[in-house]
Amino acid sequence: MDTKYIFVTGGVVSSLGKGIISSSLANLLIARGYRVTIQKFDPYINIDPGTLNPYEHGECYVTVDGHEADLDLGHYERFTNIQTTRANNVTTGRIYQSVIDKERRGDYLGKTVQIVPHITDEIKRNVKQLGNTGQFDFVITEIGGVVGDIESLPFLEAVRQLRWELGRNSLCIHLTYVPYIAAAKELKTKPTQHSVKKLQELGIQPDILVLRTERDITAEARRKIALFCNVAPDAAVQSIDVPSIYQVPIKMHEQHLDDLVLRLTDTPSKEEPQMGPWLRFLDKMANAQKPVTIGLVGKYVELQDAYKSINESLFQAATYDDRRLDLRFIHSEKVNDSNVEELLSPLDGVIIAPGFGQRGIEGKFVALKWCREHDVPTFGICLGMQCMVIEFARNVLGLHEANSTEMNPTAPDNVIDLMEEQKSISNMGGTMRLGAYECRLDPDSTPAKAYGKTTVNERHRHRFEFNDEYRTRFEEAGMKCVGENPATHLVEVVEIPGKRWFVGTQYHPEYSSTVLNPNPLFISFISAAIKYREEKEGK
């Protein structure tokens, strides 16, 4: 069959969850046997979100091929269980960079280079890139931002042209918001009508409306919206708030969103979606009563999206173990010797978060010392692993000023040091050690047992590494390097064997954890936390 292109745009306000709707639709189409990919176009000038701090854009996600990507790609992978790549996330910056490179090469043969057609053509080329591989029946393209933004205009113009070129092989889903006005006790459809008008002014007629709402929108109100907005009466679908994002595919299927997409793109309908494993996960989620209490020690605790993939990985693992995740965020800047006991003793397990820079570092060391000495299941990820190493050096090896070159380039014992290939790098964007690398695990280690194998591929995003000069001293004192890259011998995993669970990974296992394929390290960590809780309760 021809590749079908589904465009997802947003109106009224941002943060409505275009990523979740795109992911839910992909999930349903995959469950029906189609081959689907989702891509995101972000209308900002940064080449990628790698240089954005989490306050700007939440977590930076990393694809297997080493692209620093929008966090929506994390949703795509968690919902579809299919890996994304660099081609799945394109920004205005990337589009302009490519056009300007072509201009410098002389590719435009003396023509004036303009937004239309050159920028829009480049956008169209990128939209079709994944479809042209022949690997996908559906390419879902999410356009970041809100209709009416100046920034998204070239993207919407490209969508308009593509809709015209592709005809029934494409459609547009517009996601809007239907607010409830408490004083009037009414749901208001006007913002949706205005937002559709805005889209129509740009020459795009949406085929399906997904209406985000906190209250049930009556069938009559939906018919009214459909009538005013030129969509089929059954094509105004509501997306009401649900306790978990993982319920959204089911809610969409109940309203036939997948059938609508097939019908409107003339796609022969295969079987009903095979949702068995997904439904089993939801069932476990609904029945998980007993909590498992995990603390996440990091410096972006007030930002719910900063550690998105870690939160989701913990949630998936807890759900598979029939537990309700009780996740507590602990501000690393606020942890000190006098409050650490009070903050950490209620926890069954502790995650030391990834990150960059000095802020909040000392609190991580205090937390780690307490966890190590009290034998609490502890998981250090990336910077968290590096902090594990530094804390051990300071308090067990007696190297009191041990540090990372990142925090103090002139410390006497930089047990975490800049990687050799990083020393000559001056550009910050896209130059870290990024993407999936192989790691060989010691067969007796906790991670090898968790994964059930000794070779794994996990994703990275860092510049600094365990300083190999200190390796023997660590190992003799009880912190083992149980995972390393076979080619470069970089240390990827450390563990203190004999502890309940004390593991640090230089890589980010959270990026590869999906609903249907949760990461084994999180499963293992959560089950250690549950065991520890039961021991505490038994006391």
Ligand code: GLN
């Ligand atoms: N700042 C550390 C480094 O660059 C860790 C990075 C991270 O936690 N992602 O090596």
